[in-house]
Amino acid sequence: MKLFLTYFLIPHIIIAFTSCQQAEEEKFVTEKPEDSRFTKVALVEKLDEPMELEVLGDGRVIFIERKGKVKMFEPSTGGTKEIGFIDVFFESEDGLLGLAKDPGFDKNKWIYLYYSPVGPVSINRLSRFTLVGDLIDMDSEKIMLEIPHFRGCCHSGGSIEFDSKGNLYLSLGDDTTPFESDNYNPIDERKGRPENVDAQRSSGNSNDLRGGILRITPQPDGTYTIPEGNLFAVGTPNTRPEIYVKGNRNPFRIAVDQKNGYLYWGEVGPDAQNDSLGRGPRGYDEINQAKNAGYFGWPYLIANNKPYWYYDFDKQESIFEYDPQGPINNSPNNTGIKQLPSAQPAFIWYPYAESEDFPQLGSGGRNAMAGPVYYHDLFPKTEVKFPKYYHGKLFIYDWMRNWIFTVTMDKESNLDSMERFLPSVVFDKPVDMQFGADGSLYILEYGTYWSAQNDDSGLYKIEFSAGNRKPIAKASVNKNQGSSPLKVQFSGEGSMDFDEADSLLLYEWDFDGSGKIQSKEKNPTYTYEKNGIYKPILTVRDKEGEKATYQLEVTVGNEPPVISILLDNNRSFYWGNPILNYQVTVSDLEDGVISEDKIMITWDYLDSGFDRVEAAEGHQQEHPSINLLGQNLTVKSGCNACHGIDNPSIGPSYASVATKYESDPSGKNYLVQKITNGGGGVWGERQMPSHSHLSQGDIEQMVEYILSLSPNKQSSPKNRIPTQGKLKLNQHVKENLNGTYLLTVSYQDQGANGIAPILRREQIVFRNPMLLAAEADYFEGTAKANWQDSKMIKFTENQSYIGFNDIDLSKVKNLIFSLDPNKKSGWFEVRVGGVDGKIIGKTPVISEDNRPKNNQKKWFDYSMEIEEMNGSENLFIIFHTETGVDIWGSFLMNSVSFKSD
Template sequence: MKINLLSILALGILLIACKKETERFVNEKPEETRFTKVTLIERLDEPMELEVLRDGKILFIERKGKIRLLEPESGIVKEVGFLPVYYEAEDGLLGLAKDPDFYNNQWIYLYYSPEGEESINRLSRFTLVDEIMDMASEKVMLEIPQFRGCCHSGGSIEFDSQGNLYLSLGDDTTPFESDNFNPIDERPGRPENVDAQRSSSNSKDLRGAILRITPQEDGTYTIPEGNLFPEGIADTRPEIYVMGNRNPFRISVDPKNGYLYWGEVGPDAQFDSLGRGPRGYDEVNQAKEAGFFGWPYFVGDNKAYWYYDFEKQESTSQFDPQAPVNYSPNNTGIKILPPAQEAMIWYPYADSEDFPMLGSGGRNAMAGPVYYHDLFPFSEVKFPKYYSGKLFIYDWMRNWIFTVSFDENGDYAGIEEFLPETRFKKIIDMQFGPDGSLYTLEYGTYWSAQNDDSGIYKIEFNPGNRQPIAKAQASKNQGAVPLQVAFNSEGSLDFDGDNLEFEWDFYGDGVYISKEANPVFNFERPGTFNTILTVRDPEGLNSQAVLPITVGNEPPVIRFDWEGNKSFYWGKPTKSYRVMVEDLEDGSLDNAGIAAKDVLVTWDFLKEGFDKVLSSEGHQQTESTTQLLGQNLTVKSGCNACHGEENASVGPSYKEVALEYETDPNASDLLLQKVTLGGGGVWGERLMPSHAHLPESDIVLMVDYILSLSPNAALHQKNRLEIEGELKLDQHKDQGTYILTASYRDKGANGIAPILRREELVLRHPLVLAADADYFEGTAKANFRDSRLVKFTENESYIGLDSIDLTQIENLILSIDPNRRTGWLEVRLGSPQGLMVGRTQLLSNELRPKNAQGKWFDIKIPLEPTEQKDNIYLVFQTETGVDIWNSFLLNTIYFDGK
């Protein structure tokens, strides 16, 4: 009995501790480290929607027609059904939902595009029998006409807590015939899919609407009360709950109050146009009750389009959101429409003035679930109360998740990012499972492709002991045999402060083991080995980090013989250079072991400035810096959603484009125009939207990268050089960056594959914006008086510049404004506490030089002679304090050299 009482007491203490731990996260936002993203399955083929079942199994669909069931514990996935579907353009198997009484009747609902000549999409109910879909059980509930081969099918299915089914339908209208503004082309003889007034604002058409119906046992449906048009109203469809939608691709329903949410994928216009209307916006919408949400007459917060006569190419007047009318000859419904409702959240391609936290770039807004903590009473991994009542929204292109908070009236109250450090790959559906964890279905990088980075993932919350994090580094990861490597576990940590145990498995086979945190090991045989670091906390939780070590081939070493400073240029000098390459196994350029023709030397000039170079750091596989920049920009711009480097997706692969234009001397200009303006015709009927929102300089780099993928591109590179010679730095005007690049791929050795190495010499203009520094601490960046500047907001705050050659640099000239503060700046090497090589006098507004123009004035800092390349830091020191209104300001840094 005593043992049992002790056990009960211990259990009670544990439960109290857990409760206190959990109660921390009612008003306090939990750290991101308390969430774990767990991979359940990957490499899916265009996944679309999922349903998490109460036994943990996951039902999901793929666009080409498969219905699949995943058993997470075993990792086994089986095909439970297949529908032959038309899956071109945006059609296919699009929507999935289980019946509210699924565990008794085994009914599921699918929205799909049946294969065949008939251009329709269909909502049907099917029955699962022993986890296999009975094809004969199909009950067709709705069939909706769809203009195949184009755009905006929608297809998301959700149930509310009252048993009503919601189905989202796109406007079935091409965006490419109206200059990316509102498609309202009423000209006779035109294709039907150029006028969204026939669908989205047509009360007798189900497209461009979100329907609400109540399924019945016999496969029919009834109309619930409260839809937009009651039954019996002439020229209306009673199924419509909300209308005036463009492409409501993902929807959700609040399980408690029944509010409907959806992400609206918006049009592509880059700029506002007088006479046409606003630029494009994506939206996140809330409907507390039925309503008209504006398309194609309004977007965002009811920004109004103009009535545009496509025949005369003239505009007459703007539409009125309080009294919208649909006089299109293609409209079969009522003419006078309900007042337009504003979006809850809206954002364009560019930075949003209203919701700046949402960023910029490609956009595809989607609505996820509303979370309620009390719906999961028995789960240990459910989300905390902090998120209760909040809506989860996400963007397919931008790869973020935000949560939306509401006030006591259910109105928008605020927004904050969820897990900003976690990587997502185009979430296409999400759902809270029965355990209160968030399940994400991720489509992967490329549209219309089977992506290796697609999958289903589970995000769990941990209020208690957290799994440690293993971090491993090696002094070398490649080299000749024998290879001595110093390993370290720096960065490994336990978020709960526990002492960790370390275990290194050097060959990855469990034979050579070390328990040291930072061991040294000699690899005595050639091969590629996975060295494994395991870290373990006192409760047995562990994590691993794997370091591939390749033994048997020493990487080549590339150096430049270059006169003068290796960071900056002054004037327009001519410089001599020589490339030197040495390889332990191959020899060197000097002894003819390496042929000059095998060393690729290129010379690039980027007129945009040094900041474009930064994204190329750390890469070893591409031989031209401009190619690297272009490759990175295709990813950042979202182009990889429709194109792969090797594989075609919506559009052709980049290599196919390179081959198509390989012999065309005007290829660069043609592709620049094509990407900027959009268009089609070369690769079929699919049209590419305009990318005029991107800087022309970025598009030029992207085009250069694409054209470089031709197999013969390297043979006639216009910027290829000999291994030694002279370079004239004469292409710049006020700014710009020169890049000398040398690369060599060795011949391999001891069965180890060849290794590519590249070395760069980057010369930048000596006038550097402080806001373009590499390191910031205790500072803020702001736009101020037409300048981008740095505010030093506390004593000993600093900025840092990476790897600066101070050879021949005698002074730094700083453009500053003390802004009613008194202080000084110190120049230090290596770290903010490193060797001081210069400092300003005590600076204040009273000491400003008499010839200062405006508020900025220049201060010269003489530097001690330094013949080395190092990180430099500008450290602010003050004895008078700093506040948010009176900050010490730094605009530019000029490296004054010989």
């Protein structure tokens, strides 16, 4: 009977389950999914002005940053590495602006970049490069186009996209300043005026590529041909055949419908607030659609063909309104045809104020951009692809207003309706988006402030779930190494589920990799009695049976060494040029008495800052006598993405390189040049990118670090000191620098019970007591902004904060903030331990009224007394305001100084 029931019920269960799935899929054909069906996943954050992205077929993501870096996100590891660098001119709106992969990328590995090369010639350049492995071969560059561009102002455009036929589209701005035409149409034709005050020389000029979107067909040899159907046929006098659409102001982000080939772009419009009887309409941003080649009006028309006036700047008179049926370009700066094609109206348009035509788009700052058209049938069946509800819809977004809308079109692709996409989700200046091969949406977010490295920038992925979503597993331990018996406290904190209360999750722990469940508690303890290397696994399950796992590693049999450093002074800062007494002791359970010569203690001075290199506990394999500055620089430069210390990766291991060149008198200089210039051929065909953007001194430190990793190297470093004595902090005085001192203690034990040796390192960093706010360790509600070649912090909301790790506050009595209230007011709390920790100081309200009357400079110092503490704490500086902040006026902080008297 039981067998019969099982046989009878299982097919019905399968049918019911299948029917449920189908019902979910069919449900989201006409019914809009709720926001909770989408999950925004952070892939990498805190980027430096991200611009464009490309999602590869295997889920890797290439993206660019405006200052010249090309990076790759690797989903299998969750890591990001630099795969190329172009030395670019990145002032104003120039830099590394555009990126696209070739339609045949899987075979040819070609990518296209649009950038502003450094040098005396003011041009922007479209080039093709080849990826070798995961690195760009910079010598593979094929220059396809060079376009003159007036450096120092505005409207570079620079977006690159391909259509389904292999045609490349490149958007170009009008290269014209908007500020000398009262933010109406810039058509200043007066003699002796700068060239960039007349957009008729670019956007209205059929013989100039600027102010247009080009369409070309790249060829295998790096050249290009002209496809049929561009705006001007090949051979037409005074025209450029590359032009597909013309009459653009600043088409910053473009997209191509992959089914019908229609081109979409966001047009960033001028800033005039009001219509003018003698000048023309107020400013509008536009979303445009080109079903075919065409002229789109600028600088003569805007929005739905609202006409500007021809304004005589000499006489300051308005002469006539332009005719959208055939605007005429009579500018003396025009080298093209005079009679332009009839102007095409915008697809969608909106001003600063609430739009009468599209009120749902809101009001305020604006920066329109166009994203992809989604087609459900272009993507395979995956668990995360967007539903059929979005089939055929255009995604548009606004960089300033932080919204995304989907646009529904009729059968002829004419505008039907619009609706907000994920209004409950926060987007911080979306700058590019693309659907990946799995049908999920990838988004680059620029962050709050222009021309700044923003901590709220990042690369994100939006996934959809029609049914139950998998939970997320997170696990940690209080100790992952030690002698037996080893008692370990496990934690499942951070595990969560999107579809039900986290308290309903089921936890299953396999502590020894046996496959057996040994605990169902969320935070259990377990004691390892036997020596060995264990890989405990946490599995979390929701009520539907969906599961996720998280694996750890625990090593039993060798107790890590314990290092103690005694000092008679503050362990974070130096004041003046003190002499410090120190004493170092090292103990190890298995090694017993440790001789002094086995303990590596070094004393270093760096004339610039230092970023501490962190490594996972128990997995550091560095030699105790390494060059720490060189190690720090190789990590910051992304070298570890391609080289292991003892194991080869994309490139050879550091140990192999050191062994090869350590006895060669010219080896160091050779390696310096090799790292500077890049190249390949010594260790195989893979190419190393050029690192010419690094200073010669930094590269020399990196080479010294690499050479120090030779397994044959036994010599003791020159900066080695004994286990006790005096430390002189006087080099910064001699060199008149605010340098950094490093006291580093390293000891590697002998291993025990079959467990490998463990290296432990303790380091004390003595810094100048003035810390830049932009170099803090924690940021919330803040942005880093550039000002006169330096970075400052903008507090962008109430209770925003910065925080510094591990600050020794002993003997510190005052903090001095270098501030600019920037027309705002607010006060600061200083807390230790966390943002909700103990308050040790609080300022009254600070505003322009606090600025010393004899100090009209941007920054002024504000001193506050704090409660003196003993020992090191994480320190948080929290900003409060009742007057509010905004993008134009936000409280600014340049530095924080710690004073002992």
